[in-house]
Amino acid sequence: xxxxxSFFRRLTLIPQGITIVTAAFLxxxxxxxxxxxxxxxxxxxxxxxxxxWKVPMMVSAPGLTIAxxxxxxxxFVDRFGRRPLLLGATLLYAVxxxxxxxxxxxxxxxxxxxxxxxxxxxxxTIVNTLIGDYWPDKGRRDWLTIQGIAxxxxxxxxxxxxxxxxxxxxNGIFLIYLIALPIFLAMLxxxxxxxxxxxxxxxxxxPAAKTPFPWAPVLLIGAVTLAASALYYxxxxxxxxxxxxxxxxxxxxxxxxxxxxSLCVMAGALIFRLLGGWRDSLQLAAFFxxxxxxxxxxxxxxxxxxxIAALVIQQTGAGMTVPTLIAWAQTKLPFEHxxxxxxxxxxxxxxxxxxxxxxxxxxxxxxGTMQGAFLAMGLFGIVxxxxxxxxxxxxxxPLTSTExxxx
Numbered sequence: 504x505x506x507x508x509s510f511f512r513r514l515t516l517i518p519q520g521i522t523i524v525t526a527a528f529l530x531x532x533x534x535x536x537x538x539x540x541x542x543x544x545x546x547x548x549x550x551x552x553x554x555x556w557k558v559p560m561m562v563s564a565p566g567l568t569i570a571x572x573x574x575x576x577x578x579f580v581d582r583f584g585r586r587p588l589l590l591g592a593t594l595l596y597a598v599x600x601x602x603x604x605x606x607x608x609x610x611x612x613x614x615x616x617x618x619x620x621x622x623x624x625x626x627x628t629i630v631n632t633l634i635g636d637y638w639p640d641k642g643r644r645d646w647l648t649i650q651g652i653a654x655x656x657x658x659x660x661x662x663x664x665x666x667x668x669x670x671x672x673x674n675g676i677f678l679i680y681l682i683a684l685p686i687f688l689a690m691l692x693x694x695x696x697x698x699x700x701x702x703x704x705x706x707x708x709x710p711a712a713k714t715p716f717p718w719a720p721v722l723l724i725g726a727v728t729l730a731a732s733a734l735y736y737x738x739x740x741x742x743x744x745x746x747x748x749x750x751x752x753x754x755x756x757x758x759x760x761x762x763x764x765s766l767c768v769m770a771g772a773l774i775f776r777l778l779g780g781w782r783d784s785l786q787l788a789a790f791f792x793x794x795x796x797x798x799x800x801x802x803x804x805x806x807x808x809x810x811i812a813a814l815v816i817q818q819t820g821a822g823m824t825v826p827t828l829i830a831w832a833q834t835k836l837p838f839e840h841x842x843x844x845x846x847x848x849x850x851x852x853x854x855x856x857x858x859x860x861x862x863x864x865x866x867x868x869x870x871g872t873m874q875g876a877f878l879a880m881g882l883f884g885i886v887x888x889x890x891x892x893x894x895x896x897x898x899x900x901p902l903t904s905t906e907x908x909x910x
Contacts, residue, residue, distance in 0.1 A: 516637055516638065516642070518689075518693040519633075519637055519693055519694055519695075520637075520645075520646045520649070521689075521693075522686070522689045522690055522693045522694060523630050523633055523634060523637075523646065523694075524646060524649055524650045524653055525657075525686055525689070526589075526593065526626060526630050526686055526690065527626075527627070527630045527631070527650055528653075528654065528657050529593070529596055529623065529626055529682075529683060529686065530565070530569065530623040530626060530627050531654070531658070532657075532661055532679075532680075532682070533565050533600070533619060533623060533680075534562060534563065534565075534566070536661045536664075536676060536679055536680075537561075537562045537676065540668075540669040540673075540674075540676040541558055541559060541562060543669050543673045544558050544561075544673060544674070545558045546673070547673040547674075548609050551609055553609075554609060557609055557613060558609075560613070561609075561612060561613050561616050562616075563856075563857070564613060564616040564617050564619075564620065565616055565617070565619045565620035565623050566620065566853045566856045566857055567617075567620065567853075567857050568617050568618075568619075568620025568621055568623070568624065569620050569623050569624040569627065569849060569850065569853040570850050570851075570853040570854035570856075570857055571850070572620065572621055572624040572850070573624040573627065573628050573846045573847070573848075573849035573850035573853065574843070574846045574847045574849075574850045575846065576588075576624045576625045576628045576629075576842075576846050576849075577628050577632075577842040577843035577844065577845055577846020577847065577849075578842070578843050578846065579625075579842075580625075580628055580629055580632055580842030580843070580845075580846065581839060581840065581841070581842035581843050584696050585629050585632060585633055585636065585694075585696060585697065585842070586690075586694055586695065586696040587696075588625055588629060589625070589626065589629040589630070589633075589690060589694070590687065590690055590691065591625075592621075592622045592623075592625035592626050592629070593622070593626060593683050593686060593687045593690060594683070594687055595618075595621070595622040596619065596622040596623065596626065596680065596683045597680060597681055597683035597684050597687070599615055599616075599618045599619040599621075599622060600619055600677065600680025600681075600683065601677050601678060601680045601681055602615040602618075602677070603615050603616075603674055603677045604674050604675070604677040604678055606674075624846075624849065624850075627849045628842065628845050628846045628849050629842070631829055631845045631848065631849065632841050632842050632845045633694070633697070634646060634647065634829065634833065635833040635836065635838075635841050635845070636697035636838065636841065637697060640779075640830070640833075640834070641779070643829075643830055643833055644775070644776055644779045644826070644830055645776070647772075647775070647825075647826035647829055647830055648772050648773065648775060648776040648826060650772075650826065651768065651769065651771065651772025651775065651822055651825065651826050652769045652772050652773070654768070655765065655766065655768055655769060661679070664679055714837050714839065714840070716840050716843070717835065717836065717837070717840060717844070720835035720836070720844075721835070721836075721840075721843075721844050721847050723835075724831075724832045724835060724836075724844065724847060724848055724851075725847050725848070725850075725851040726851075727787065727828070727831075727887075728828055728832070728848050728851040728852050728855065729851040729852075729854060729855045729858075730855070730883075730884075730887055731790075731791070731794075731824055731828055731852075731855070731887075732851065732852045732853070732854070732855020732856055732859070733855040733858055733859040733862060733880070734791075734794055734795060734798065734824075734859075734880060734881075734883070734884045735794070735821060735824050735825075735855065735859075736855065736856050736859040736860070737798055737859055737863055737876075737877060737880050738797075738798070738801070738814070738817055738818075738821070738877075740859060740860050740863070741860065741863050741873060741876070741877075742761070742801075742814075743757060744873040745801055745802075745810070745873045745874055745877055746760070746761075746807060746810060747873075748872060748873055748874050749804060749805075749806050749807045749810055749874075750806070750807060751807050760807065760811055761811075761814065764811055764814040764815045764818050765818055766818075767815050767818040767819045767822065768818050768819075768821055768822035769822060770819050770822060771790075771793075771818065771819040771820060771821060771822020771823040771824075772822045772823070772826060773822075774789075774819065774822070774823055775790075775822070775823045775826045775827055775830075778827075782895055783831050783834060784891045784892070784894040784895035785891070785892070785895045786827050786830075786831065787827065787831060787888075787891040788888045788889075788891035788892045788895060789823065789827075789888075790820055790823035790824050790827045791820075791884050791885070791887045791888030791891060792820075792884075792885060792888035792889075793816060793819055793820035793823060794817060794820025794821060794823070794824055794884060795820070795880075795881045795882070795883070795884025795885045795887070795888060796816055796817075796820070796881070796885070797813050797814065797815075797816035797817025797818070797819070797820055797881070798813075798817055798877050798878070798880055798881030798884060799813075799877075799878055799881035799882060799885065800812065800813025800814075800816055800817070800881075801813045801814065801817060801874065801877045801881075802874045802875065802876075802877035802878025802879075802881055803874070803878060804874070825852075828848070828852070829848070832844065832845065832848045833845075862880070863876045863877075863880065864876075866879045866880065
């Protein structure tokens with residue numbers, strides 16, 4: 504009877520799950536949708552000597568805002584609730600996202616992208632918080648897996664729309680951000696404000712007194728997430744330069760060669776789900792070793808064939824990375840601090856996005872090749888994975904009341 508009730512409970516949360524998975528894609532959408540339009544925007548502002556560097560920076564500008572704002576967004580999430588802030592942030596996403604369609608000044612476009620990052624920081628923090636609020640561990644893993652599988656399909660759809668939108672008008676791409684409006688309506692009708700007693704009922708008893716903020720776990724979450732994110736974005740940002748060093752410098756050929764390996768992101772999401780019974784430290788070790796092993800393989804590949812084989816491994820690890828980090832972070836955060844904790848997670852993940860190209864650039868200067876930079880970053884990740892393996896051998900300790908709430 505209990506299993507039947509549990510099944511129907513999960514069934515009633517399907518609309519919430521679909522809405523959260525879709526909403527979580529909005530911040531990624533802000534980067535994926537822009538890359539096909541960058542040449543057209545640079546051409547439009549050809550008279551501006553700074554356009555060649557300002558336009559690419561405009562693409563990644565929301566990520567910097569997210570890194571700076573997300574930890575503070577988490578405070579407001581815990582203070583004022585999840586649903587109202589998420590609804591407001593999604594509406595602002597539509598406003599700031601489409602604003603460049605009505606602007607013709609590169610400086611104002613840049614400012615609107617920074618403002619877009621404000622709404623993205625809130626959206627990411629809240630949807631990751633709601634995953635922990637609505638479901639216990641098994642349900643979280645189910646929906647994180649679905650999110651990992653759906654992501655590549657959503658990205659492909661966005662890229663298909665981006666080309667025709669840009670062909671109509673140089674800034675036509677920005678109208679695609681209106682997709683936030685139907686997602687807002689889905690939030691309005693499907694999402695509800697979770698209560699602390701409801702969340703804890705499926706995990707463990709809660710003491711009446713408020714728990715202190717878990718500084719040590721949150722700092723650990725931030726450090727691990729920052730390192731993982733820096734590794735995660737190595738190929739995304741610099742993969743084309745690594746392939747160029749083995750003779751692949753035609754963009755069309757590069758797209759053809761990497762299309763199939765990129766599907767391994769979905770395989771990584773499925774592997775994440777299969778490892779659900781493993782200890783947290785072993786799951787962290789698994790994605791660090793797979794992701795970093797792929798980077799090492801790219802770094803030592805003698806030709807493009809070996810590089811593609813290494814890319815299969817790297818993309819599999821990439822598919823494991825984000826869901827593993829989120830699921831692990833959720834186990835460390837009690838309900839009343841979950842918003843701030845996931846705000847720190849979001850800020851660190853996007854600061855990793857911002858800092859990754861800087862580290863890779865410095866390593867490229869040090870070793871003289873992009874492949875050398877990939878090798879160095881991969882070896883760093885393997886050290887992280889070995890450290891997690893060492894931690895996994897430590898004996899488990901009984902949970903404190905605070906840890907029981909978070910687990």
